[in-house]
Amino acid sequence: MTTKAYGAHAADQPLVPLDIERRAPGPRDVQIEIAYCGICHSDLHTVRSEWSGTRYPCVPGHEIVGEVSAVGREVGGFRVGDIVGVGCMVDSCRHCAACADGLEQYCTNGFVGTYNGRTQDPPGHTLGGYSQRIVVDERFVLRINHPKEQLAAVAPLLCAGITTWSPLRHWKVGPGSKVGIVGIGGLGHMGIKLARAMGAHVVAFTTSEHKRQDALALGASEVVVSRDAQAMARHAGSFDFILDTVAASHVLDAFTVLLKRDGTLCLVGVPEDPHPSPNVGALIFGRRSIAGSLIGGIRETQEMLDFCAGHGIVSDIELIPAQAINQAYERMLRSDVKYRFVIDGATFAA
Structure with a gap:
C-alpha cells in the first residue's frame, strides 16, 4: 500500500515528501492511520547519521498516536476505530530472558526499532511515524485512553514519557x-x-x-x-x-x-x-x-499511559505541519521548543 511520508535520502539532505510502501495487514497486524507523531532528538541524530548505521531512505518517528483502520484475522485486542499508540519498538525476538520478563527494550537479540530496524518489508528496514499510516504487530500496539482533545500531547509519552x-x-x-x-x-x-x-x-x-x-x-x-x-x-x-x-x-x-x-x-x-x-x-x-535506563517494555509503557490518563498528564507541545519539520529540527538544536514538537498527521498528504 502506497503511503505519503516525510524522510531523508542522505545525511546531508533535508526531509522531503516521499511515497513509501506499507505491507498489507497480516493475521496479527494492526493498521493505524497516524493522527499525530512526536519529534524526538533521536530522529534528528538518525536522519543526519550522527549515530552510525542509518539506512536510507530514512523515515523517522516513534511517538505515534492514531486510529485503527484494519486488523488481521487473529487480532483479539484491537478493533477498527480504537485509538492506539506505537512507541520505539515494533518487534523483538520474543524468546530471550528480557522479552520473557516484559523488558523487550533489553532484548538480547536486539529489538526492532520503529524506524531504521531491519525488516523483510521493503526497503529492508523499518520506516517510522512521519507518515500517513503504519502496520504493526498487535503485541507492540498500545491502547490510548486519554480524551480526544489531548491526543496530540499524548504522542511524546510514547518515548519521552516512558x-x-x-x-x-x-x-x-x-x-x-x-x-x-x-x-x-x-x-x-x-x-x-x-x-x-x-x-x-x-x-x-x-x-x-x-x-x-x-x-x-x-x-x-x-x-x-x-x-x-x-x-x-x-x-x-x-x-x-x-x-x-x-x-x-x-x-x-x-x-x-x-x-x-x-x-x-x-x-x-x-x-x-x-x-x-x-x-x-x-x-x-x-x-x-x-x-x-533505556525506554521501557510494552507492559510498563501501557502502565505509564494508563497512569497518565488517570492523572491527566500529557506532554507540553507545539503542533506543526509536516512541511515545517526541517525548521523544527533547527529550532530543536537551539532548544527553541517547550517542550516537544508534534506533527499533525493530516498534513502528510498536503
Missing part, C-alpha cells in the same frame, strides 16, 4: 522520596510531571535561571541552578534518586555527592562525547550508584 517513567518505577519513586530531575527539556519536563504525580518531592536542576518559573509550573517543589555552588551544597547527601536527562557531556560528580547513602543517579541521555570519569570515592564512601 523513558522517564521506567527508571522512576524501577527505583521505586513514590511518597517520601526526594527526587532530582536534571535538565528541563523534552525528557526532563516529563520527569518532573511524573515524579510529582507519583508523590515525590521533586527538585529540578537547570543551568538557566530563566527556567525557574517554568520548572515550578511543571510541578517541581524546588529549583536549583546547578552553576550555583552554594545552592548545590545545601542539598548534599539528601536525594534518594536523581534522574539525569541531559544528553550533553557534563561532570557527574556534582550530582553523585547530592545522593544519600544507597542513592542512585540514573542517566537516560546518551552524550555525543563521554562524560568525564566520575570520582569513585563519592560512590564508594556512600554506596552510591550511577546507572542507566
